[in-house]
Amino acid sequence: MSDRVQQYKLTVSNLSKSFKLHNRGGTRVHGFADIHLRLQCGELLALSGPSGAGKSSILKTIFRTYLADRGSVLFRRGDGSTVDLVSCKESQVLDLRKREIAFVTQFLKILPRISALDTVAHPLIEIGETEENAREQARNMLDRLGIRRELFELSPLTFSGGEQQRVNIARGIIAPKELILLDEPTASLDQKSSNVVLELLGDLKRRGIAMVAIFHDQKKIDLIADHAVTVTREEKQ
Amino acid sequence: MLLELHNISKIFGTGCPECLVLTGDDAERAICPRCHSVIAVNNVSLSLGGDEILGVVGESGSGKSTLLQIIYQDITATAGEIYFNGITERSGARTNILSLSPSRTSWIRNHEMSMIYQNPHLGLNFNFSAGGNIAEKILGSGEKRYATIRQQALHYFGKIEMPTSRIDDYPDTFSGGQQQRIQIAKALSSSPRLLLLDEPTTGLDVSVQARILDLTRALQYEMGFAMIVVSHDLGVINHLTDLTLVMKNGSLVEYGLTDQILEDPQHPYTQLLVSSKL
Numbered sequence: 001m002s003d004r005v006q007q008y009k010l011t012v013s014n015l016s017k018s019f020k021l022h023n024r025g026g027t028r029v030h031g032f033a034d035i036h037l038r039l040q041c042g043e044l045l046a047l048s049g050p051s052g053a054g055k056s057s058i059l060k061t062i063f064r065t066y067l068a069d070r071g072s073v074l075f076r077r078g079d080g081s082t083v084d085l086v087s088c089k090e091s092q093v094l095d096l097r098k099r100e101i102a103f104v105t106q107f108l109k110i111l112p113r114i115s116a117l118d119t120v121a122h123p124l125i126e127i128g129e130t131e132e133n134a135r136e137q138a139r140n141m142l143d144r145l146g147i148r149r150e151l152f153e154l155s156p157l158t159f160s161g162g163e164q165q166r167v168n169i170a171r172g173i174i175a176p177k178e179l180i181l182l183d184e185p186t187a188s189l190d191q192k193s194s195n196v197v198l199e200l201l202g203d204l205k206r207r208g209i210a211m212v213a214i215f216h217d218q219k220k221i222d223l224i225a226d227h228a229v230t231v232t233r234e235e236k237q
Numbered sequence: 238m239l240l241e242l243h244n245i246s247k248i249f250g251t252g253c254p255e256c257l258v259l260t261g262d263d264a265e266r267a268i269c270p271r272c273h274s275v276i277a278v279n280n281v282s283l284s285l286g287g288d289e290i291l292g293v294v295g296e297s298g299s300g301k302s303t304l305l306q307i308i309y310q311d312i313t314a315t316a317g318e319i320y321f322n323g324i325t326e327r328s329g330a331r332t333n334i335l336s337l338s339p340s341r342t343s344w345i346r347n348h349e350m351s352m353i354y355q356n357p358h359l360g361l362n363f364n365f366s367a368g369g370n371i372a373e374k375i376l377g378s379g380e381k382r383y384a385t386i387r388q389q390a391l392h393y394f395g396k397i398e399m400p401t402s403r404i405d406d407y408p409d410t411f412s413g414g415q416q417q418r419i420q421i422a423k424a425l426s427s428s429p430r431l432l433l434l435d436e437p438t439t440g441l442d443v444s445v446q447a448r449i450l451d452l453t454r455a456l457q458y459e460m461g462f463a464m465i466v467v468s469h470d471l472g473v474i475n476h477l478t479d480l481t482l483v484m485k486n487g488s489l490v491e492y493g494l495t496d497q498i499l500e501d502p503q504h505p506y507t508q509l510l511v512s513s514k515l
Binding site: 019020021022023060064065066067091094111112113 | 286447451479480492493494497503504505509512
């Protein structure tokens, strides 16, 4: 049993989440229940389903931004050890976020005073790349994603929604961690940008990166995903 | 772990055997109904890694600043132990830094920890120039050569983006935001392992606040010290910290990753706090 778990990069079992609102008389709001996911290196698992079904909540619970009610999220580390993200210490989660697990959110959350180029170059500098190399790679990545060069030195917070999303993706994958969680990576992109993003995700798969991504479009799922899980809104409790 | 607190309590007043049980989170009060002492910190334990940044939030009077002052030993704890950065007895056993001699305590304050106060009058000596204040800290950390001290002071003055021509001016000739930056230069000039910040940007206008927070983050990234930041401003906590501790009535009511505390708060008080954010 443990051997079979070992070969997966990520094994999510019985994962359930609800929210207790103390300031609303202790009302419990259903998030999702009994989610099972399995993923190997180099695979992309697509999550789909109606809005409000809990797809983003699942990603946030895997990342430990949300605390699970029950279940486990077993992650196999680069050194071969396995850690349960639901129950491990906060310090360990911080370490994993620094080195092995990334979350590309739907909306750009960055400091308002840093240029697009520096925003994208930063993760490379963090893993020891020289500033010059990092900026060069960031320039290439932004070029490939169709961001105009005149915008490179401006804060991405002044960009349009689609441009922001592309900067966000560039930052999330330029120094790819072994597991990447992506919340609707192509949501506000036109066809062309969206295809470039799918190409980039394909590159990551070939490099052995495991990904869980939320998609709405079945065509994209067919193109890029190795597994697809549909999340439904029904309550199982 | 760089810093470990075990069951730290602080009682202002005579205290009685039931103070700690009759107050705190469950009792929903910080004043003991028996002896009328104020229980500022009630049985708090926590640990902090060497490169971690911890935020402390809570309403005023919840004990956050008292907790910081106990760690920096501006005030003494009534009960509990603190272990710090492998400081040991001569025998090699870990030692509670709250029981060290005054000279070893001041060694820790000069070499290993620095504090940035909300009120610059607490962090800076207004009778010394800005450079003199920084030099005092460098001198305390063991450097005795004038030329080196001067050079170091200029180095840290440059780090806080201040024109070095102003290094010999006195603190009262600087603006509030500049005084906070001088406190940062002074605090970092001893290359501490732990930086404590007590409401570092409260009362400053937002552009100055942003600049100080950016500077603090950049210096933390560059120098790699741990930080504990006390603030009632969730924006500051979100911007600066990885971990957050929530206090109420002297008790620790919730601890977790900062994004978890802000997006999935568990305790009723934390939920109220987060939902009150503008």
